[in-house]
Amino acid sequence: MHFLKLLARLAETDTESLTLTGPRRTALRRLAQAGTAALPAVLTALPQPAVARDSRTVQDVLKLALTLEQLENAFYTQALQQPLSFFGTTENQAAIQTIQGHEQQHVALFTRLLVNAGATLDLTPRFDFTGSKNGAQAALYPDVFTNFDTFLRVAQLLEDTGVRAYKGQVEYIQFDNFLLESAVRAHSVEARHASHIRTMRRQRGATVKSWVSPSDAPIATTGSVAAKAYAGEDSFTQYLAGNNLVPFVDNLPINVAKPPLSQAAILAKVAEAFDEPLDGLTATEVVSLFIY
Amino acid sequence: MSPLSNLRMSEPLFSNSFLARTLRRRSFFRVVGATVATSTLVLAGCNDDNDPTPTSSTPSLTLGSGDNGLLNYAYLLEQLEAAFYQKVVDAFPSDFTAEDKAAFVDLRDHEVIHREFFRYALGTNAYDSAGTSLTFDFSSFTLTTRAGVYAAARTLEDTGVAAYNGAAKLITDVTSLRLLAKIASVEARHAAFVRDQAQPGSFAATDVITASGDAAGLDTAKTPLEVVELIAKFVPATIVASSLPTI
Incomplete structure (x- = not known):
């Protein structure tokens, strides 16, 4: 316990980290409750506490996941209150029902995990899916529940953001096998949802692949908060441990099409082949578009 | 096609003589590692009854640790x-x-x-x-x-x-x-x-x-x-x- 006190003192003196991540002391207490397996992660997290990415706690991770899932669950639940004419077909309605069911199950899962860890649950946020903050500003998506194409655009934004957000959090729960496996299993469900929403949009005429592609028609205005959900997704650079750049550009025999693709075209395929993480602060910013 | 015939198709560069095949497998096994592979090899060498079952000569693919x-x-x-x-x-x-x-x-x-x-x-x-x-x-x-x-x-x-x-x-x-x-x-x-x-x-x-x-x-x-x-x-x-x- 002696060094836990030391860690708590370190956390208290690190004001930047405190403002970024909230109740660090509380989370440290929870980590201690989780058992000795948690301690190495605390130690490795401390050397650079001022860097936001290194100072997230398990509680932060679970609360971000819960907020994302509450947002998606509320979004689909509200859509399912619309008449069949909104969806156009029973198949479309059934797909949204399937997705909503999973989001509701994810809300239950992360609620349970937080409660079991001794966390105090926050109040469920208030959501406005038009993006008007309950009328406080101009709506971003005024016809989200009357125009199925607008609805699907917002759905794609939320699902793609969810995939990226989970991906950005896995490293903070790596020390806990159960939490990590729960998160990656929810992560791939979000990716399946995203793929299906994208397939639906493509079948309705949108230029979009079932996987995130540089060739997708953008669904957010350049420079907007929503656009941050896709920033960096077009990257074709990947690094191994030790800052070892994977030489997709020059060396690897990946251009197997006959005739070969242009370099731009094969690098677009590389970008498609890797989904990119989104850090917790950016994910929260995107989610906040719909919270007032 | 049996797995065995597939494997042979993928090894066209090597002689079919038993000795050559064995030596080649030995070097393959050294790379992929392993005692399990060696025992497979011994079994293959002892197998002189023309049994066509692929298990006796199917190589091992050892993923490592x-x-x-x-x-x-x-x-x-x-x-x-x-x-x-x-x-x-x-x-x-x-x-x-x-x-x-x-x-x-x-x-x-x-x-x-x-x-x-x-x-x-x-x-x-x-x-x-x-x-x-x-x-x-x-x-x-x-x-x-x-x-x-x-x-x-x-x-x-x-x-x-x-x-x-x-x-x-x-x-x-x-x-x-x-x-x-x-x-x-x-x-x-x-x-x-x-x-x-x-x-x-x-x-x-x-x-x-x-x-x-x-x-x-x-x-x-x-x-x-x-x-x-x-x-x-x-x-x-x-x-x-x-x-x-x-x-």
Whole structure:
């Protein structure tokens, strides 16, 4: 316990980290409750506490996941209150029902995990899916529940953001096998949802692949908060441990099409082949578009 | 085709004499490692009754241990997927649409990129870095019809998703964990796409997403040993995954 006190003192003196991540002391207490397996992660997290990415706690991770899932669950639940004419077909309605069911199950899962860890649950946020903050500003998506194409655009934004957000959090729960496996299993469900929403949009005429592609028609205005959900997704650079750049550009025999693709075209395929993480602060910013 | 005949097809550069075959296997085994492989070799040498069963001469494919073992495991899965899509692209079913073809070229390219990514990441630790390449056996699939091809793709992609979901907690290096997660969600997007084409609306059906209980709403996760059993019929070698991490 002696060094836990030391860690708590370190956390208290690190004001930047405190403002970024909230109740660090509380989370440290929870980590201690989780058992000795948690301690190495605390130690490795401390050397650079001022860097936001290194100072997230398990509680932060679970609360971000819960907020994302509450947002998606509320979004689909509200859509399912619309008449069949909104969806156009029973198949479309059934797909949204399937997705909503999973989001509701994810809300239950992360609620349970937080409660079991001794966390105090926050109040469920208030959501406005038009993006008007309950009328406080101009709506971003005024016809989200009357125009199925607008609805699907917002759905794609939320699902793609969810995939990226989970991906950005896995490293903070790596020390806990159960939490990590729960998160990656929810992560791939979000990716399946995203793929299906994208397939639906493509079948309705949108230029979009079932996987995130540089060739997708953008669904957010350049420079907007929503656009941050896709920033960096077009990257074709990947690094191994030790800052070892994977030489997709020059060396690897990946251009197997006959005739070969242009370099731009094969690098677009590389970008498609890797989904990119989104850090917790950016994910929260995107989610906040719909919270007032 | 039996796995054995496939393997022989993939080894055209070597003499058929028993001695040459044995020596060549010996060097292969040294690279992929392992006592299990050596015992296989001894059995093969003792087998003089012309028994055609492939088990006596099927080589071992040893994935190794630790993070490298897990990367070899992912590499083998990506090799399998890339070979599958290449086979389809080489001879599209007659009822494939232009959209089907474009999608399968994308899928082929993604899996080739994943395969080459893992090959580069592993370097000399790749189980086949000595140059032996496997010819996978897809004879259990029907690849002459659109329905057959999508059903086959569904099987492989769902297996891939479950494999990545089960491997995440086993990998130690955090950079590797991040990279596996970047690939896992692309595989899940693939899985949902091919499932929807095989059966509309089945992108996240209850055969892959747990319907109730504590894991309700979660995708499938399988251990390496479970996955190895599922892919064994495609691989013309005995996959030795016993040294992979289990917790």
